[in-house]
Amino acid sequence: MIASASPPAPRPPGAPLGPSLATQLRHTARCVHAVEQGQSLSDVLPQVSAELRPGVQALTFHVLRHLGTARALLAQLVQRKPDAAVQALLCSALSLMLEDAEAGSSSGLHYAAHTVVNQAVDAARQDRGTARQAAFINACLRRFLRERPALMAEALRQPVARWNHPTWWIERLQRDHPDHWQAILAANNQPGPMTLRVNRRRVERTAYQQALQAIGVASTPVGDDGLVLDAPQPVERLPGFAQGHCSVQDAAAQMAAKLLLEGRTWTVADRVLDACAAPGGKTAHLLECADLNMLALDVDARRCERVDDTLKRLGLSAEVRCADAGQPDAWWDGQPFDAILLDAPCTASGIVRRHPDVRWLRRASDVDQLVKVQRNLLEALWPLLKPGGRLLYATCSVFRAEGADQVQAFLERHTDAVHRPSPGHLLPGSAAPAGEFNDNPLGGYDGFFYTRMDKAAP
Structure with a gap:
C-alpha cells in the first residue's frame, strides 16, 4: 500500500542539491502514463529510484488529483491528441500550473508557472520519446499562460474537469449520497491525515503521544488506540516503530x-x-x-x-x-x-x-x-x-x-x-x-x- 504523499523535507544548509524539477517531472509523467495504461501506482512507484521516489510520488499524486482538469485543458490546446508520453508530460505540467490555491496549499507544491514551463521543456528533452516534441510542449504551455482564464472557464464546465473523477463515478455518488456527493468528491482530492495505531501490548497511548511530542511531532487521540499526526512523518522517525510500538492505519480501519x-x-x-x-x-x-x-x-x-x-x-x-x-x-x-x-x-x-x-x-x-x-x-x-x-x-x-x-x-x-x-x-x-x-x-x-x-x- 502506498502512503499519502507528503512534501519532501527542506534541504539542510550545505546539503547537496536534490533532483531537478525537470527530472522529477520526467518520472512523474512516466507514472501518469502507466496509470493511464491501467497499471496501479502500487506497482509503478517502487520502480522509481529511492532518491527520486518521495518527490515523484508527491507530484504524481497531485497530477492524478487534477487529471480531469488537465485533460480538459489539453483538449483545448491541441487539435490532435498527442502521443501518450507527450500527453502525460503536458498533463503533469498543467496540473502544477492550475489556479487552485486550496489544493496547492494542501499538497505543499508551489512552483512559479514559468518555472514549470521551462522545467517541462527540459524534461521533454531528457526523454527520447518526447525530445522531438519539446517545442510543441513549450508552445502549448505558454498558450495556457496567455489564455488561462478563458481556458479554465471552458474546462470547468465539464463535470469530469471540475471534480476530477470519471463521469460514471460522479453519477453513482449522486445516486448513492445525494446530500453528500459533492463533499465526498472534494474530500477525495485532499490528502488524508497520517494516523497511527498504538500497540497497546507494547505501550500506552498517552506515553506514546508523549514520545512523539518529545521529537516535535504533535498528535490528537482518535478512537481507542489511534493518534492523528499534525503532519505526516517517515515511519523511520516514529519512536519504537521497528520494535512494534505502532502501525500506520487510518481511523476508519481501526x-x-x-x-x-x-x-x-x-x-x-x-x-x-x-x-x-x-x-x-x-x-x-x-x-x-x-x-x-x-x-x-x-x-x-x-x-x-x-x-x-x-x-x-x-x-x-x-x-x-x-x-x-x-x-x-x-x-x-x-x-x-x-x-x-x-x-x-x-x-x-x-x-x-x-x-x-x-x-x-x-x-x-x-x-x-x-x-x-x-x-x-x-x-x-x-x-x-x-x-x-x-x-x-x-x-x-x-x-x-x-x-x-x-x-x-x-x-x-x-x-x-x-x-x-x-x-x-x-x-x-x-x-x-x-x-x-x-x-x-x-x-x-x-x-x-x-x-x-x-x-x-x-
Whole structure:
C-alpha cells in the first residue's frame, strides 16, 4: 500500500542539491502514463529510484488529483491528441500550473508557472520519446499562460474537469449520497491525515503521544488506540516503530477490531477468521486487543508474507495461510468459528484520497463484478460461523452496492442473520455525517462500510 504523499523535507544548509524539477517531472509523467495504461501506482512507484521516489510520488499524486482538469485543458490546446508520453508530460505540467490555491496549499507544491514551463521543456528533452516534441510542449504551455482564464472557464464546465473523477463515478455518488456527493468528491482530492495505531501490548497511548511530542511531532487521540499526526512523518522517525510500538492505519480501519470484539470476553480458545487479511493491519489489531486463536487467510502468497512480517514486527502470532476464502473446502477443518472478519475485495472508492490512481483505474463494470465476489464470499463463509457467532462485513467503499445494498440482500436471504447496530457507510473526510461513529477530529475517516451480523441460535 502506498502512503499519502507528503512534501519532501527542506534541504539542510550545505546539503547537496536534490533532483531537478525537470527530472522529477520526467518520472512523474512516466507514472501518469502507466496509470493511464491501467497499471496501479502500487506497482509503478517502487520502480522509481529511492532518491527520486518521495518527490515523484508527491507530484504524481497531485497530477492524478487534477487529471480531469488537465485533460480538459489539453483538449483545448491541441487539435490532435498527442502521443501518450507527450500527453502525460503536458498533463503533469498543467496540473502544477492550475489556479487552485486550496489544493496547492494542501499538497505543499508551489512552483512559479514559468518555472514549470521551462522545467517541462527540459524534461521533454531528457526523454527520447518526447525530445522531438519539446517545442510543441513549450508552445502549448505558454498558450495556457496567455489564455488561462478563458481556458479554465471552458474546462470547468465539464463535470469530469471540475471534480476530477470519471463521469460514471460522479453519477453513482449522486445516486448513492445525494446530500453528500459533492463533499465526498472534494474530500477525495485532499490528502488524508497520517494516523497511527498504538500497540497497546507494547505501550500506552498517552506515553506514546508523549514520545512523539518529545521529537516535535504533535498528535490528537482518535478512537481507542489511534493518534492523528499534525503532519505526516517517515515511519523511520516514529519512536519504537521497528520494535512494534505502532502501525500506520487510518481511523476508519481501526474500527474493525472494536466492532467485531465488543460486548463479550475473548480467550485463546475462541476461533477467529480474518478472511481477506493482507496486509495484516486488522489481523494485528484484533490480536493486540485480545488473545485469540486466529487464522488469517489471503489468496496472494506475497501478500501473506506481508501479514507475517507485520505480525512479527508487532510481536504477535497467528496462523497465516495462502488460500481462497471463497473455497473453504480447500482449507477449512470443519471446526466452526466464533467470529469472522470479512474485509472484502472492493472498488476502494473510499480511500481515493490515499490512492488517487484508483478513480482512473476503475470502470463502471467493476462494481457489478466485485459485488458478485462479495456475495460469493458471504455465502461461503456464513456456514462456517457457529450459532451465536458474529460476522463483521467491511469494505473500503462508499458505493451502496458494495455496502448497504449488499447487506440488505444478504439479510433477506438468511433469516438466521441478526443485524447489529453498526456504522454503515462512513464517508471520507469532512463529508462524514456527524454521529456516534464519527469522532475523528482531523481530516475525518477514510470512506468505509461496516455491518455486524450475528448468527441466531437454532
